[in-house]
Amino acid sequence: MRVGHGFDVHAFGPGDGLMLCGIKVPFDRAFVAHSDGDVALHALTDALLGAAGLGDIGRHFPDTDEAWRGADSRVLLRTVVNMLHERALTVNNADLTIVAQAPKLAPFIDRMCECVQADLALAPGYVNVKATTSEQLGFTGRGEGVAAFAVITLSDR
Ligand code: MG
Numbered sequence: 001m002r003v004g005h006g007f008d009v010h011a012f013g014p015g016d017g018l019m020l021c022g023i024k025v026p027f028d029r030a031f032v033a034h035s036d037g038d039v040a041l042h043a044l045t046d047a048l049l050g051a052a053g054l055g056d057i058g059r060h061f062p063d064t065d066e067a068w069r070g071a072d073s074r075v076l077l078r079t080v081v082n083m084l085h086e087r088a089l090t091v092n093n094a095d096l097t098i099v100a101q102a103p104k105l106a107p108f109i110d111r112m113c114e115c116v117q118a119d120l121a122l123a124p125g126y127v128n129v130k131a132t133t134s135e136q137l138g139f140t141g142r143g144e145g146v147a148a149f150a151v152i153t154l155s156d157r
Contacts, residue, residue, distance in 0.1 A: 001092075006149070009148075014030065034070075041076070048081070051152055081121070095128045100131065100140060
């Protein structure tokens, strides 16, 4: 059994929605990012790479590479899932926590879980997405951006 942990942050900038776990959440701002800024999928992708001993997302998808400008983070995630399968590594489960003062994410959580389940090829109940505020403390509490944490386990086949 291997455990992987990931963490990511993106700041808000001008725009009209937030990509979180592959779902577009309506909002009066967007993420400032080289890709689509899906902070939750970035944390998840880093957790997968970490458990596999394969470095981090910046090493595989550098933000200096024009190929990844505006990239769909689900494509990055699925690329890493394929890398794991090539190494005979199986994802067992994923647990994600999104820290955002706003918007309210509860109405979107089920769809987020379904999206991540599909990309990880996992059954319902093996992906969990949680949302919390930081009680108006720190950069998330001031509404400057969103943070996300991911923990996953992998098995060597
Ligand atoms: Mg990121």
